[in-house]
Amino acid sequence: xxxxxxxxxxxxxxxxxxxxxxxxxxxxxxxxxxxxxxxxxxxxxxxxxxxxxxxxxxxxxxxxxxxxxxxxxxxxxxxxxxxxxxxxxxxxxxxxxxxxxxxxxxxxxxxxxxxxxxxxxxxxxxxxxxxxxxxxxxxxxxxxxxxxxxxxxxxxxxxxxxxxxxxxxxxxxxxxxxxxxxxxxxxxxxxxxxxxxxxxxxxxxxxxxxxxxxxxxxxxxxxxxxxxxxxxxxxxxxxxxxxxxxxxxxxxxxxxxxxxxxx
Amino acid sequence: xxxxxxxxxxxxxxxxxxxxxxxxxxxxxxxxxxxxxxxxxxxxxxxxxxxxxxxxxxxxxxxxxxxxxxxxxxxxxxxxxxxxxxxxxxxxxxxxxxxxxxxxxxxxxxxxxxxxxxxxxxxxxxxxxxxxxxxxxxxxxxxxxxxxxxxxxxxxxxxxxxxxxx
Numbered sequence: 001x002x003x004x005x006x007x008x009x010x011x012x013x014x015x016x017x018x019x020x021x022x023x024x025x026x027x028x029x030x031x032x033x034x035x036x037x038x039x040x041x042x043x044x045x046x047x048x049x050x051x052x053x054x055x056x057x058x059x060x061x062x063x064x065x066x067x068x069x070x071x072x073x074x075x076x077x078x079x080x081x082x083x084x085x086x087x088x089x090x091x092x093x094x095x096x097x098x099x100x101x102x103x104x105x106x107x108x109x110x111x112x113x114x115x116x117x118x119x120x121x122x123x124x125x126x127x128x129x130x131x132x133x134x135x136x137x138x139x140x141x142x143x144x145x146x147x148x149x150x151x152x153x154x155x156x157x158x159x160x161x162x163x164x165x166x167x168x169x170x171x172x173x174x175x176x177x178x179x180x181x182x183x184x185x186x187x188x189x190x191x192x193x194x195x196x197x198x199x200x201x202x203x204x205x206x207x208x209x210x211x212x213x214x215x216x217x218x219x220x221x222x223x224x225x226x227x228x229x230x231x232x233x234x235x236x237x238x239x240x241x242x243x244x245x246x247x248x249x250x251x252x253x254x255x256x257x258x259x260x261x262x263x
Numbered sequence: 264x265x266x267x268x269x270x271x272x273x274x275x276x277x278x279x280x281x282x283x284x285x286x287x288x289x290x291x292x293x294x295x296x297x298x299x300x301x302x303x304x305x306x307x308x309x310x311x312x313x314x315x316x317x318x319x320x321x322x323x324x325x326x327x328x329x330x331x332x333x334x335x336x337x338x339x340x341x342x343x344x345x346x347x348x349x350x351x352x353x354x355x356x357x358x359x360x361x362x363x364x365x366x367x368x369x370x371x372x373x374x375x376x377x378x379x380x381x382x383x384x385x386x387x388x389x390x391x392x393x394x395x396x397x398x399x400x401x402x403x404x405x406x407x408x409x410x411x412x413x414x415x416x417x418x419x420x421x422x423x424x425x426x427x428x429x
């Protein structure tokens with residue numbers, strides 16, 4: 001700006017652009033601008049800057065939040081809990097619980113009275129144990145990988161006696177790794193495994209053994225270090241397990257539910 | 264205050280940090296530090312006051328500390344990789360390819376104001392409260408920051424670093 005245009009300062013021009021000028025002064029600046037096309041061009045460029053900055057950085061708003069940040073956003077009720085309680089320890093504890101339960105199941109043949117231990121294990125715990133056992137597995141987390149999704153779907157559907165297919169959770173940052181077949185309390189159940197960019201794993205446990213046929217709303221359970229959302233839909237029982245915060249898991253659970261509903 | 268409220272601010276904190284710092288990992292580290300400090304200073308937050316301004320202010324203070332005691336040496340931009348300023352295209356749309364780099368050349372105190380206004384769409388008063396500076400300072404930094412970015416982007420009165428004649 002040159003000396004002859006001291007009547008409107010640079011800061012005033014900016015304030016004009018940002019709607020921060022008093023109405024009376026605003027009108028004066030408008031008049032002044034009519035005689036100063038250079039300044040108008042500059043303001044147009046500033047507007048283009050704002051638009052371009054938003055174009056460049058707004059996509060960050062839609063990125064999946066890194067696990068560390070989600071964790072840090074949580075109230076530190078038990079400070080450092082996550083770090084003080086190593087994952088392996090939780091997995092080992094749950095594995096013992098699993099072996100104990102399986103022991104009971106295998107012992108069934110040899111006992112006059114069949115123990116109900118396994119049958120009464122709630123869906124959430126079954127799913128959490130399955131999560132804790134298989135999700136830390138680096139080399140063989142799944143039996144059939146996502147590359148062969150068709151085979152996985154065909155095989156699991158055949159074994160469960162009904163069509164099952166994994167929901168797609170890419171929009172939430174979780175990519176399918178694959179799936180496996182597991183023994184449930186009275187027959188086969190399916191487990192689908194996903195991971196996010198940070199390697200955080202999430203499993204969806206699908207059981208078809210629900211006899212009561214009573215639908216339930218979302219329920220939440222914490223089994224060791226594993227958070228689980230589970231619900232029953234007809235004879236299907238679903239449980240979503242991961243070592244991620246409750247609200248993050250709730251978002252995934254909602255997406256899974258929506259996808260299953262649409263089928 | 265509950266974690267849902269903080270979680271809701273996370274995407275915006277990340278966007279601002281990314282634009283301010285540039286590097287993705289360093290930006291997320293800054294957000295992480297912000298959240299940790301926020302929880303540790305929860306007692307100082309006045310219920311009913313603007314949570315976003317409070318969080319951005321915490322982030323700003325952390326960033327100022329970081330710059331005062333840089334943890335890592337700043338790596339100068341490779342001259343060969345340097346993109347020459349491009350004149351505004353016919354459409355007057357600014358090419359995004361050069362924008363991040365141009366933005367990084369705007370002094371940080373001006374950049375912070377520019378981003379809070381452009382991305383966060385804060386008022387001058389909100390920016391002043393967030394950065395703990397007078398409104399007059401907000402206005403002068405904004406004015407200088409915008410003009411500086413314009414000059415870098417358009418090659419008008421090129422900054423010394425861009426005065427490369429080919």
